[in-house]
Amino acid sequence: MRFEKKDILDIKSLDTKEITMILDTAQGMKEISKRPVKKVPTLRGKTIILFFQEPSTRTKLSFEIAAKRLSADTVSIAKSSSSIVKGETLIDTAKNLEAMNPDIIVLRHSSSGAAHVISKQVKCSVINGGDGIHAHPSQALLDMMSIREKKGSLAGLNISIVGDIAHSRVARSDIIGFSKMGAKVSVCAPQTMIPNGIESLGCRVAKDMDTCVEGADVIMMLRIQKERQGNILFPSEREYASLYGLNPARVKLAQKDVILMHPGPMNRGVEISSEVADSNSSMILDQVTNGVALRMALFYIVAGGSRHADSY
């Protein structure tokens, strides 16, 4: 199978075959990072621009390491060092980047739809590295990869997502992706963080945290964004932790072999207690490891690859 799309913009536009192909490819890529020489020549001569208009450590590093392990040349630009601060529009910036003939642009942007907008303006591939509160496809795919690794498949799993759904692009992409792959997704948060019509993405809204995690095979906790506190979403971290924090008592309500996930960065003691975060059930660091392999797979397939990278 060959991946036919130019861009990876969101999970909605990927069908289950494409998702499976991406996850299979990523699984194969994982081994490369365990070698003493962590580099294959697959994307030698390709140029990848990492255009991060919004702050990011983990995702940017993950994309950059992924590109380098495939021997691509990477260039990073950040908002503060780019001409955006000089008033250039996104479309103009994208066209200027295009003029330097990159093969792939990874875009992280604070406005929803930004990757869609530039994908229509440039001929090279665009990978959405997170746009506003819309989509974060590489994160959702690495989450799926991590779940599949532990559980074999997503089909039939009960997955709980707890936290600020309203302001989370990870939640939106996860809900769409998990339900597409056959999981039953249940979400939970104070109503201030549940966006209108979220059910239409493929989940149900649980009435409280205990109901949400009861019998869960996977619990995904979302970061509470402290900077949104001024946004009157909840009165205090203390109250939030007692109503929606994941602690050992709540983990007990889930399946015995439940896996615990978090896209990071964590607020220990707020949405997740340290005991839980550091327990054997936690897959939080596996997610990060898988992130590199998954992003290698994304680069590989949008660059036109159909076979395993190492077979070149």
Added chain:
Amino acid sequence: MQILIKGARVLDPGNLDDKKDILVRDRKIEAILDPSDTSNLSDSSDVQVVDASGMIVVPGLIDIHVHLREPGHEYKETIESGLKAAARGGFTAVCSMPNTDPVNDNSQVTAFIINRGKYAGGARVYPAGAVSQGSSGTSLAQIYDMQQAGIRAVTDDGLPVENSLLMRRALEYCNGLNIPIFVHAEDKNLMDGGSMNEGPHATFMGIKGIPNAAESIMVLRDIALCELTGAAVHFCHMSTAESIEAVRQAKKRGANVSCETAPHYFTLTDGAVKDYDTNFKMNPPLRSEKDRKAIIEGLMDGTIDMIASDHAPHSADEKNLEFDRAAFGIVGLETSLPLSLKLVQDGMLSMADLVDKMSKQPAKILGIDNDIKPGNPADLTIIDPQIQYAIDPSIFISKSKNTPFSGRQVQGKTFLTMVDGRIVYKKQ
């Protein structure tokens, strides 16, 4: 020179609906004649004959919600380009919103707009003045002064009058001057920086939503203030089922309220906002199908008195942006008539109802007598109800092309627009 409009159906709701010929002379309607009586006239070399067979002549359409952008934002629209676009759209007059730069909150700006309008060679302009100085919502603008200069209404459109006491005082003051207040109903706090309708589509797209309540809460407040003061309140660009219901109930109680909607609210829903196309971004936003149906119901049962375009020109540079950063608003002068005629074609409104909502009611609120009768100024619109075509923004006269209706198939178009006895637009 005289002009004879020949062979058309003349439709002036509540006054006239018959095959008549209209003779125009010295800027005025000279006579309304039986077609059999005009054969000798049409032979006269002094008479220019307009063959309007198959057309409908109506009292000049009036768009009471238009942003002409001058002074201050001439790159989006000028008074001249806006009034010519209005003429092409079939409008003989528009009411211009005061959110220019400087704001039309004093008689000098009012006089400037009226003066520019006189020489534009398009529709007439009846400016609306600001309610508050600089539309800043803090103190009353010099409304009487502006009224003397020619404003026909006041509004802080683009912004709500957030302070309830100021709104009360404005209503009381305007009641004495017999000038209506046009309300931009919006609770800015509830809007919370949103860019489209709150609901499943916004949630999926990751666009911050604007709830229906952001509009209806202010409609309910201003109905309360209307009933407290007895002053005339007119609600602009109504978009939600709840607002319509609130106005319906207020009218039943006899409150002095009226309202308008815009063609996009009965034509499109938030489901049309695809691929982050900023030509679908306006405020209030496109709502749900339930709201769209409620708007049509409101038009049918008379709760909604008027259709206005909320013509809001913006340059391409202000639209070719990320969705949340792009300007709110779409142009409407050159699409309003065909989109509204769809209601007639679909059997929702009679042609007379539509003319009432696009001409007679707007005239009434602005204090204009536009009946088709001898002696009145010859402000007439001739509509070709049959012609079918696709909307093409590249031929808009408006300086801005920001419309979500590009390529849309429609039926019906302006055949001719006459203002003050002069032909200001004629279909080529």
